[in-house]
């Protein structure tokens with residue numbers, strides 16, 4: 368936990384932070400690899416929701432370069448396996464996610480990111 | 491396609507949930523199930539017409555409320571009727587005549603049947619002429635005869651009296667015992683590595699998971715996950731689960747390893763809990779909508795866990811800017827919260843679900859309510875365009891109850907993210923609440939769940955019970 372599938376779905380939501388608020392930059396990460404169910408249908412169904420550039424950026428920030436830089440047109444079996452691994456099997460157990468726009472730092476501890484906003488970020 | 495009739499023997503629990511569960515599991519496996527008025531939810535037996543035996547077996551393996559399923563040979567309100575039909579069903583059972591071991595069971599519902607009468611009933615089926623051995627432990631075929639007596643019949647009486655006052659007799663061959671029911675033990679909260687005072691009982695968590703149509707490859711979300719009760723059952727059926735809660739301590743517990751992950755490991759579903767995040771659902775970081783196949787949740791209604799959202803009770807005046815607060819230890823920082831009234835929360839939840847669900851996706855959630863005040867109309871204040879109620883089952887606790895509502899996103903339109911500004915339905919007038927309904931000068935219907943928390947702590951007394959004030 369935090370997996371890159373999750374990272375790909377979270378944007379900074381501080382007050383007024385509506386552009387360039389995604390993807391959150393990953394730093395000081397402590398990683399773990401854990402196997403997950405391989406489900407090709409799930410991956411194919413989820414792919415249209417993936418922001419590919421953000422996924423590439425994030426995976427490189429944490430040292431994985433297995434995915435092609437260009438969003439693939441077709442998913443062959445190899446690519447499905449790689450996508451499965453990158454989206455679901457790399458876990459960020461500790462670290463921070465920083466908003467590229469406003470600089471808000473969302474810390475991750477024991478695998479759970481704290482996405483709560485402070486009072487001055489709500490109004 | 492010729493269909494066959496099957497007898498469902500239901501567990502004696504959660505009657506109101508039986509039919510919705512059957513319909514959900516039929517939809518999950520994609521076979522037609524026409525229930526119409528065939529099943530009276532207050533009766534423990536139901537007869538279903540199905541195209542394939544496999545379909546009733548699928549129901550028995552997934553429905554929590556099924557005790558057992560039978561191939562139906564006969565049903566009638568007298569034994570003459572039953573035997574006549576059973577003879578007509580000969581083609582279904584004659585293959586067992588020559589050399590199949592068998593056993594006979596005779597059961598009464600709302601009535602116990604003496605050994606002597608059981609023997610008599612069995613005797614009366616002897617024309618079937620089964621030639622195999624009787625094997626009580628491991629029979630190849632189990633024949634079941636069920637006498638259903640009306641409710642309230644269970645009174646002390648002489649055995650011979652009332653023995654034929656049954657409502658219906660059902661006779662058939664056992665196909666399967668319900669094999670999902672034992673999951674209630676598997677998910678027993680008391681045997682769980684991690685739980686809290688908000689944990690949902692196992693049986694209901696399983697029923698909720700079935701309402702979501704959880705299955706491998708689906709993505710399901712609990713936005714008020716607490717200690718994760720429904721995440722385990724949903725993941726058990728193969729789905730990936732996301733969870734979030736405003737209070738990280740609910741998800742974590744006291745150890746470093748989050749409590750939800752420890753319990754998930756116990757159930758062998760750790761890797762299906764995709765992630766847990768701490769945030770207020772009214773201030774959520776979801777980048778886009780259309781993500782989830784289902785949302786499953788028990789929203790806070792303020793009785794055990796606070797129903798709250800970020801903010802202050804009094805809105806800050808616009809021109810008094812807040813001093814920026816340096817945050818040294820973000821984990822420790824607890825932002826202020828304000829109460830979140832249930833009718834506003836419920837309306838927000840449905841709008842949120844419409845945004846976050848895929849077309850056809852389901853929202854499954856509990857709405858607590860006051861039994862005497864509840865009206866079907868109450869749900870209107872919760873619904874929004876494109877969202878359709880497909881099931882509504884009451885769990886009755888006496889003065890109050892909670893309704894498990896299943897709502898379908900019946901549109902493929904995409905909607906903007908919710909603004910979380912649903913206003914609570916205006917409170918009921920102090921006097922004359924009862925007359926309010928028909929009173930044209932106050933056209934707004936006040937749902938029974940409005941101010942549920944206050945009503946709960948006042949013991950559900952009506953204002954008129956309160957005496958002079």
Ligand SMILES: C[S@@+](CC[C@H](N)C(=O)[O-])C[C@H]1O[C@@H](n2cnc3c(N)ncnc32)[C@H](O)[C@@H]1O
Nearest residue numbers: 688689690714716717718719736770771795798
């Ligand atoms: C009834 S409990 C859910 C219990 C859960 N089903 C379980 O098994 O423990 C409701 C949860 O909602 C959380 N909650 C309350 N207000 C919230 C909000 N605005 N956003 C997110 N979570 C909230 C509470 O912290 C609590 O854990």
Ligand SMILES: [Zn+2]
Nearest residue numbers: 379384466469
């Ligand atoms: Zn930001």
